[in-house]
Amino acid sequence: MRTSSLSMRLGLTVSLMGAGLVVLLATLAYLALTHELEKLARKGLESKMEQLQHSLALGLDTHAIKARPHSLLDLVMGHDNFYLTIVGTAPDNAVLLSVGAKPQEPLLTDFSPRETLGYLNWQDQDGNQVLSASSLMRLASGERVRVLLSLDRRDDQALLSAYLRATLIALPMLLILIGMGAWWLVQRGLAPLKQFSHVAAQVTTQDLTHRLSIDNLPQELGELAQSINVMLRRLDAGVQQLSQFSDDLAHELRAPLTNLMGKAQVTLSRERPSEEYKAGLESCTEEMERLSRIVSDMLFLAQVSHPAARAGFGPVSLGEEAQRVMALFALSAEDKHVTLNLRGDAWVTGDRLMIQRAISNLLSNAIRHTPEGSSVLLLVETYDQSVALSVGNPGRGIEAHHLPHLFERFYRADSSRTRAEGGTGLGLAIVQSIMQLHQGHADVSSQPGRFTRFSLVFPLPCDGPTGTTPAAPARSAR
Incomplete structure (x- = not known):
């Protein structure tokens, strides 16, 4: 099944999100404008109703309203969008005053008689929106009348219609711009991936020198x-x-x-x-x-280069394993009149046979290069974060320029001598591999003409027996 490109999916997602955001903002703006116009219309009606209340309370009665309506007409005259109706109370509910051509009599049944101001939105016969306010007002004579004041919101309706038309005209162009912007942003954002692909295509086993530039990357x-x-x-x-x-x-x-x-x-x-x-x-x-x-x-x-070799790891006593290896090399040491000494003990986590082999490789080299009548010292020490077993011997030592390469495969500080003795050049490489498997390392230090020390450095164990046992007395083998 063929999948669409990442740039297309990202571009479409960004475009849809942008389009949705624009539509949401346009809708919110329309609702806010509608609410604000409604608020202004009600505020205008409320102001006119307060003026009518004030005028009706200044000595007018029902007869005066019919005979001298000019004081009330002045409030709505000149305002083509206001319509006023004053109706007497029961039983006759006679219309005392009507200003404007807007038929409002049907509204008399829509408002319940109350002294608090009430509002009603409705449409006239032409489909125009009208906002009406109604209230019971008391005259100077003590009589009460119902005042119905309506506001033709044709202008507000025209403004909202103009806003909708402008939005519908601008929206397609905005969507096109959003789509183009999204495509540009996605292409710009994915440009480093094209660089990654270009470099990856150039990488081969014959040429691994190519590198990715990290300049100007997010x-x-x-x-x-x-x-x-x-x-x-x-x-x-x-x-x-x-x-x-x-x-x-x-x-x-x-x-x-x-x-x-x-x-x-x-x-x-x-x-x-x-x-x-x-x-x-x-x-x-x-x-x-x-x-x-x-x-x-x-x-x-x-x-030993495979991590699966760690499956057999367990607690190992370095002192005990060193003692076993010393027993194996006792005859070789005795032939050269070399004394083998062991000091200290500590527990580590590892494979017992592999650790024995690492110690054997170091000890065989030490015996081989130790002058007759001298001694080889195996020392176990515990530090804050590690445990070290070192094998040191006197002798002619190793030149400094050889030290960094001693643990490389097939490297020989003295090639002719090692081959003559049957060495493969892999002994120290095996030691280093064993230590790397144990998450440690092998180290070497040498003073030419005096002394050489090889060390196996282990991390402190996380479980099982830990630390150092009480210092063991020096043990020797001849």
Whole structure:
């Protein structure tokens, strides 16, 4: 099902809202004008009725009204829209005075006899609107008469009709202007989205350098543009990292594969004794074991890079896990006459086997680079917001320019030595990935020629055993 465009829907919505607002304002203005004209008409009738009351109370009686009506006629003469009728009371209800051609006798039955002023809107035979007022008034003689005063509102009706005609003429033009204005506003408002679409069309895996300009954008779209730019930067960094990783992986795999092919070709180049074939196969086996370690490490990196690996997290004692790892490396340390010491303990939340592997990678490197007869210290410390397990050893240290890159995949501070020892160049990268999975990080500090310390920094656990147990005595393994 094809949906209408956003600009069309927004334009139509704004146009309808604008049209509705204009119609509402025009209606309110018409009602206000009608009310104001009604108010002015009643005020005029009330003023005339007060003047009539005053004149009738100055010595007039029913005979005087008939004989000398000029004092009353002066009040309505010259006003073509006023009509006056004075009627006597029961029993005869005789008309004492009638001024104007407007037939008002039928109204005598529409008003109930009362001294308070009453109003009535009605239409004459020509369809003109008329407002009438009626009241019982007392004469000087004590007699009472009914006074009926009417106002022809033909002028008010003409004014309202003119207003309606002007509104009906202007309304279509206003609606057209509103529609054009709404279309312009919508196009202007959606212009940044067209820029977003243009940039998105240019983004490819080969070119992630395009960015959205946040200049002159409204706040909401500016925040969206910043979020998209951050996303593009992350994608760019990820693609570059993946490309670099692919290059490094190809380079790492090329060496053992080349060695395998070379040794196999040399071995098969001529007839050899069985001992030489056996030596060649053993050499090929070593290279295949190295390939197997690289593949295994790569699979492990992929595993710890997935958030689902956190499913098995639970309370872990860093001191206990460090002690287990020290027991595994006790023979290696003893061969180099290196002493392993452990101080402190603390609980964190994590995966026990992964933490063991991170400690193992750091401890194996420490033993490998520690001079004979020296010691390696594993220290667990608790801070305000974190828990750290550090592995420190004396030795020649690491140059400062290597430190920022040590946790990158396949990075080696001493390439030839590491390969000769069978390393894959992924050990520290695995450590960093494990720590990132635990929402922590790995850190390193080194003083060349003196000391090197690697640290695993964990966040404080939110549940389960927390903090640090009473300081454990130093434990060692030889």
